[in-house]
Amino acid sequence: MEADSVGVVTPECAEFNEPFKMENGAMLPYFQLMYETYGELNADRTNAVLICHALSGHHHAAGYHDADDRRTLGWWDNCIGPGKPIDTNDFYVVALNNIGGCHGSTGPTSNNPEINEPYGSDFPQVTVGDWVNSQARFADYLGIESFAAVIGGSLGGMQAMQWAIDYPDRVRNALLIACAPNLSAQNIAFNEIARQAILKDRNFNEGRYLAAASKPMDGLGTARMLGHVTYLSADGMELKFGGDVKSDDAADYYDVVGEVTSYLQYNGQKFAGMFDANTYLLMTHALDQFDPARSFDNDLVEALKKATARFLVISFTTDWRFAPERSREIVDALISAGCDVSYADIESLSGHDSFLLEIPRYHRILTSYMKQISESLAT
Amino acid sequence: MKQADDIIIDLVNPNARVLDLGCGDGDLLCRLRQTKSVTGYGVEIEHNRIEGCLARGVNVIEHDIDAGLERFPTNSFDIVIMNETLQAISEPRTLVREMLRIGEECIVTFPNFAYWQCRKQLFFGGRMPVSKHLPNEWYDTPNIHLCTIHDFDTMCASENVRVISRYVFNHNGRETIATKMFRNVLGVTAFYRLGRPS
Numbered sequence: 001m002e003a004d005s006v007g008v009v010t011p012e013c014a015e016f017n018e019p020f021k022m023e024n025g026a027m028l029p030y031f032q033l034m035y036e037t038y039g040e041l042n043a044d045r046t047n048a049v050l051i052c053h054a055l056s057g058h059h060h061a062a063g064y065h066d067a068d069d070r071r072t073l074g075w076w077d078n079c080i081g082p083g084k085p086i087d088t089n090d091f092y093v094v095a096l097n098n099i100g101g102c103h104g105s106t107g108p109t110s111n112n113p114e115i116n117e118p119y120g121s122d123f124p125q126v127t128v129g130d131w132v133n134s135q136a137r138f139a140d141y142l143g144i145e146s147f148a149a150v151i152g153g154s155l156g157g158m159q160a161m162q163w164a165i166d167y168p169d170r171v172r173n174a175l176l177i178a179c180a181p182n183l184s185a186q187n188i189a190f191n192e193i194a195r196q197a198i199l200k201d202r203n204f205n206e207g208r209y210l211a212a213a214s215k216p217m218d219g220l221g222t223a224r225m226l227g228h229v230t231y232l233s234a235d236g237m238e239l240k241f242g243g244d245v246k247s248d249d250a251a252d253y254y255d256v257v258g259e260v261t262s263y264l265q266y267n268g269q270k271f272a273g274m275f276d277a278n279t280y281l282l283m284t285h286a287l288d289q290f291d292p293a294r295s296f297d298n299d300l301v302e303a304l305k306k307a308t309a310r311f312l313v314i315s316f317t318t319d320w321r322f323a324p325e326r327s328r329e330i331v332d333a334l335i336s337a338g339c340d341v342s343y344a345d346i347e348s349l350s351g352h353d354s355f356l357l358e359i360p361r362y363h364r365i366l367t368s369y370m371k372q373i374s375e376s377l378a379t
Numbered sequence: 380m381k382q383a384d385d386i387i388i389d390l391v392n393p394n395a396r397v398l399d400l401g402c403g404d405g406d407l408l409c410r411l412r413q414t415k416s417v418t419g420y421g422v423e424i425e426h427n428r429i430e431g432c433l434a435r436g437v438n439v440i441e442h443d444i445d446a447g448l449e450r451f452p453t454n455s456f457d458i459v460i461m462n463e464t465l466q467a468i469s470e471p472r473t474l475v476r477e478m479l480r481i482g483e484e485c486i487v488t489f490p491n492f493a494y495w496q497c498r499k500q501l502f503f504g505g506r507m508p509v510s511k512h513l514p515n516e517w518y519d520t521p522n523i524h525l526c527t528i529h530d531f532d533t534m535c536a537s538e539n540v541r542v543i544s545r546y547v548f549n550h551n552g553r554e555t556i557a558t559k560m561f562r563n564v565l566g567v568t569a570f571y572r573l574g575r576p577s
Contacts, residue, residue: 310438312433328450331440332450335420335440335451335455336452336455338418340418340438341420341438341440342429342432342433342437342438342439342440343439343440343441343442344429344441345441361426364430365429365430365433368430368431368433368434369433371434372433372434372435372436376436
């Protein structure tokens with residue numbers, strides 16, 4: 001195993017028996033959160049960092065579940081570990097699976113105590129605000145009064161932003177990576193097509209497929225294929241699939257067709273085998289509804305005036321799902337709100353997916369910022 | 380000996396909201412924060428300088444000044460600083476206008492191209508001046524809009540910009556009676572504090 005790995009980690013489960021009221025009024029009588037931690041909490045309990053996951057993420061952010069199986073590597077392992085940008089020598093890093101998820105936290109595949117069956121499509125619609133509220137309960141559980149940093153990419157960045165607005169005293173730094181202040185009409189349209197693919201799958205069965213023998217694999221797979229393409233860039237795909245072959249040879253053309261087809265189908269099927277369709281519906285709806293300005297007369301500046309955290313905003317040049325202009329909207333609103341903010345736009349060919357990749361400049365930016373936080377803890 | 384930054388720090392009011400265009404590694408903003416309790420942001424495009432700012436906890440926005448400053452609202456800062464960057468800007472006059480739209484006042488510093496050493500190199504050597512303050516050859520210099528103190532005064536007059544104060548450094552980083560009298564010959568670096576037309 002690499003020297004800068006957090007090593008083999010074991011997920012833990014936090015249980016909450018106090019009812020949890022959701023923003024749409026629904027009540028969860030009980031919920032649990034799967035989580036992992038890396039590094040040590042310091043004596044003052046000031047070095048905790050919360051990692052918020054994106055659409056398809058979960059609590060396993062770093063290290064291995066099985067030392068001999070590289071496939072069990074955490075989703076953000078290149079960024080979290082001893083000597084890595086989010087340095088576990090300096091920070092106590094906490095990653096969790098959000099409610100509504102399908103990796104062990106309470107969600108559509110969990111048992112609904114009222115009917116003693118899985119929630120399925122009856123699971124209440126979660127919002128980014130619900131996630132942040134449940135994460136705040138989780139912070140209480142861990143005995144963490146305030147986070148040195150709340151960090152997330154994409155939908156995770158939206159949680160970090162919501163944290164800074166809803167719990168200003170509990171977040172000292174918010175890192176918003178490849179994020180947006182709300183969804184564009186185009187973003188929502190893509191999400192709707194993905195949902196329709198799931199809803200129209202004949203095995204979806206109004207969301208009650210868990211009791212039946214077959215799951216809406218085709219619909220979920222198609223939804224993922226569509227989503228996946230929006231995470232890549234046109235140039236990045238050209239590079240990946242050898243589309244630069246400019247010959248008239250029909251065989252070359254079919255190579256590209258074949259490669260794109262098999263790549264997408266492989267990814268769609270793999271995802272459909274691991275993920276829950278109801279969770280996918282919930283997560284995309286939560287994305288669509290995200291707009292912290294809404295409760296402030298659609299004024300993002302007013303919303304951000306509540307925040308006292310320092311912000312780092314990062315975008316990627318070829319990200320067209322949450323394009324750099326969307327990050328700049330956040331930055332400009334933060335400046336107008338008088339918040340401390342820094343911003344970097346990272347050159348990358350990899351589109352929205354860049355936030356998960358080990359891009360040297362991106363990681364240097366994170367490292368510089370995080371080091372400064374850890375130095376301020378020491379003084 | 381006073382450094383250029385010391386002059387700028389003297390010119391900034393305590394607790395001001397500052398925008399520093401071309402902020403480098405954030406040294407000036409860091410000192411302004413410590414000595415004048417200012418708040419604000421640096422604007423920079425060079426990658427390693429942005430990392431330098433982050434490492435010392437200075438707010439830095441990656442942005443190309445040549446792309447314009449429309450994103451910064453009118454009257455959003457007390458003072459906008461541009462230290463030794465004006466001569467590398469594609470439209471310096473527009474930029475000064477923009478700085479005075481965004482900020483109540485601005486501070487601009489630039490190398491004086493009419494400094495006698497520059498004149499000497501051009502007159503006797505017949506070549507574009509190269510010095511400690513202008514270290515690049517003509518073909519690889521970022522300084523595309525060099526000007527003299529007279530030139531800058533003329534622009535300020537034609538733009539109706541109010542010159543609140545002006546300092547001129549000689550080669551020793553000092554302002555003397557001589558540099559005050561013959562600033563366009565003896566001045567190496569000029570510091571202007573500018574305001575909107577009164």
